[in-house]
Amino acid sequence: MRGAVVERSPVAVVIVTYQSEQVIEGCLNSLPDDVKVIVVDNASADNTVSVVAATRRNAQIVRNPVNAGFAAGVNLGIKAAEGHDVLVLNADTRLHPGTIETLQAADKPITVPKILGEDGMVHFSLRNEPTLRTSLAEALLNGQRAGRMGLGATVVGLKHYEGSRSADWATGCAWLIKREVIEKHGLLDERYFLYSEEVEYMLRVGGVWFEPRATATHIGGESNTNPRLWSLLATNRVRLHRERYGRFAAVLMWLVVALNEALRLHKPKNRAAFKGLLTMRHWPEEVASAGPAYLCFSAQDWWYHNRAHSDFQLLRRVAKHRKVLLVNSIGLRMPSPGKSTQFLRRIFRKAMSVAKLVRRPIPETPNFYVMTPAPLPFYGKPWLRKLNSVLVRTQVRLVCFFLRMGTPVVVATIPTAWDVVEPMKHKGLIFNRSDRHSAFPEADQGTIAALENQLLSNSDTVLYVSRALQEEESALTGERAHFLDHGVDVDHFTRRDVLPADIASIPGPRIGFFGSLDDYLVDFDLIEKVAQEFPDASVVLIGDATCSMERYAKYPNVHWLDFRAYEQIPGYGSGFDVALMPWLDNDWIKHANPIKMKEYLALGLAVVSTDFPEVERYSDVIRIASGEADFIDQIRLTLKDGGLKTPAQRRAAVLTASWDSRARELMQIAEDR
Incomplete structure (x- = not known):
């Protein structure tokens, strides 16, 4: 009886280039004619892109407007290779005939080939997991000698490269990732910029499979001679250890890596690495590049709304690379007595916002400007x-004139x-369709819907965070529509060991919510039901409320702590035993993608x-x-078992969804036109 035929995904080759005009032609010429090739260029200033276009006319070229690093480039390529297994290939690597077929036939999560040098000698490319022990051995003995003695991370010896075998990880000049692995484990961690991102990913997946019948030649070697790259490699070894084992372990790894460089200070690369270790930042900085300024008309106000909102998060990160002017919300309607909640408060805070004129609110991001124009929001x-x-x-x-x-x-x-931007000159008009604003209860819904349709029809690009809304409007937007998921500040939303005093004084278990307590979003009846059903638990609500909260005064276990600054939110969230998303069932929520969902997960919280x-x-x-009833049952179950999966696994689900990567994707969409 014949076995069933296994359907495999086709392979796409993803090559990330940066100033690669001298090596990319040889790489492309080594690839089979029938394989899909995606070249992601990280803002090269040389002729890399033109060489690619001339050498491989059917190659898909993705132009990254900034050099965001290797992992960011690979991730763009993976997104462009939807439905394919992905062979990640360095631009200075040349595949030997049959390599792709052999790698895919191995049918392993990640498969790597045998790597040869230009002289035909085998490179010892397999590695054991980096630990304090292996790093100390390499510092004292050097990598090759420690590897021969079985003490280092490098797997040394030709006998280890004769047959197929598993390894913890391998040098990342050529590695095939199965599509189902990408779907399960996500994308590469872009925070490393260059080096250690492949180590983290391979360890995350569970190791690699070495297939010696597949071979590739790697020119490489730049990191061994370039002081700046060697410094980045050294500091990222410490960062990787910190992310895997915590800060105390990272201090020990820093000492070991610093010892390795200090023992070799006679070499320029080691001197640069030692200096880099002394001055290392939490994460590497990205490389600056030239490009157009960005003018954003926000739906929020920087000075009094929660700064977790997507336009704030995206544009403050775009400002790392481009000049940005963020225009605070010009409103959907004029607040009026009887129709608007907290009427006088809204008028006053907008007046105070206008009075701030133009400011740079983030000292470390001097290209980020905020202004509040004086509007007359009568749209009827x-x-x-x-x-x-x-x-x-x-x-x-x-303001644009004075800011040049x-x-x-x-x-x-x-x-x-829309009325403001329609006559303005621009390099591109992007409608950030983060919500269906015409569903906002207090708005003139007919007028707002007409304005939405104008932007949907006339924008160069429409960005969606809701797949449901994107599908509903696809007939109007067509190929101009792009899904750009919300991100999360994974470094900011890290669990805190010390809680703010006010939440620490509230007895547990704590069932919590942080964010805007808006009466058109939050199901306040459901929260009251939670308070009734769990009298021995504390219900903690953190956020500015647009309606009266007096209904909860009769419940001693409900604690409304009002608004807390964005900088404080992770500390409060760290005190939750269960985090809630108690939304109303309405059109607004149907087309929403709450940012707090990823913030909860980044904190490792159990969520209902x-x-x-x-x-x-x-x-x-x-x-x-x-x-x-099911909501109550799910809370009860979560209090009992701690929630689905572990805190580390919940955090891992959003680890690669950084706002930096989303901002770069926005720039790539806006500028690659």
Whole structure:
């Protein structure tokens, strides 16, 4: 009886280039004619892109507007290779005939070939997991000698490269990743910039499979002669150890790596690495590059809204590379008594925001500017709309002139920006469709829907965070639509050992929520039911409320701590035993993608949520309730068993979803036109 035929995904080769014009032609010429090739160029200033276009006419070229590092380039390539296994290949690597077929036939999660040098000699490319012991042995004995004695990380000896075998990891000049592995484990961690990102990924997956019948020649060697690259390699060894084993272990690894460099200070690369270790930052800095300025019309106000919102997070990171002017919300309507909650407070805080004029609120990001124009947000009458657009546009143009913004890329998150931006010159108009604003209860929904349709029809690109909303509007947006998922600041949302005093004084277990307590988003009846059902638990609510919270005064176990600054939120979240997403079942939530979902997971929290489309993507780490009774049951179960998976596994689910990577993706979409 014949065995069943195994359907394999096709292979796509992903090559990341940076100033690679001297080596990329040989790499491309070594590839089979029928394989899909994706070249991600990290803002090369030489002729790399033109060499690629001339050598391999059918290659897909993805232009990254900044040099965001190797992992970021690989991730862009993986996204472009949807449905394919991915062979990650360095630009200075040449495949031997049959290598791709042999690697794929091994049918392992990650498979690596035998690596040869230009002289035909075998490179000892396999590695054991880096530990303090192996690193100390290499510092005292050097890598090759420690490897021959079985003490180092490098697997030394030809006998180890004669047959197929497993290894903890391998040098990353050529490695095939199965598509199902990518779907399960996600993308590479972009924070390393260069070096250690492949180590982290291979260890995350569970190791590699070595297939010696597949071979490749690697020219390489630049890291062994370039002091800057050697310094980055050394400091990233410490960073990798910190992320895997914590800060105390990282201090010990720092001492060992510093010892290795100190013993070899007579060499320029080791002197550079030792200096780099003394001055190392938490993560490497990205390389600056030239490009257009960005003008963003936000749906929020920097000065009084939660700064976790997507346009704040995206644009402050774009400002690492480009000049950015963020225009605070010009509103969806004029607050009015009887229709708007906290009417006088809203008027006052907007007036205070306007009074701040133009400021640079982040000292370490001097290219990030914030302004609040004085608006007349009366959108129901055409002549008032016209007057408002002229008023706002005049203020914005004046600030752009003094900031020397030139012709910017315009990003509109709030639909009322359409009247302002329509006549403005721009390098591209992007509608950041983060929410369906016409579903906002207090808005003039007909007018706002018409403005949304104008942006949907006339923008060069429409960005979505909700797949459901993107699908609904696909007939209008077509190929101009792009899904750009929310990110999370994984470094900021790290569990704290010491809690703020006020939450520390609240008895556990604590069932918590942080974020805006908006009456059109949050199911306050459901929260009250939680308070009733769990009288021995504390229900902790953290956030600015747009409605009265007096209904909870009769419950001694409900603690509303009001607004807390973004910088403090991880400390408060670290005190939750169960984190809640108690959303209303309405059109707004149906098309939402709450940022707090990833923030909860980054903290490793056990999460219980009501059902909505985007939460289904995380059903393996979040408990999703089908109704009120089930919501209560899921909380009860989570208090008992600690939630789905472990805190580390929940954090790992969003580890690669950084705001930096999302910002670079935004720039790539905006500038690669």
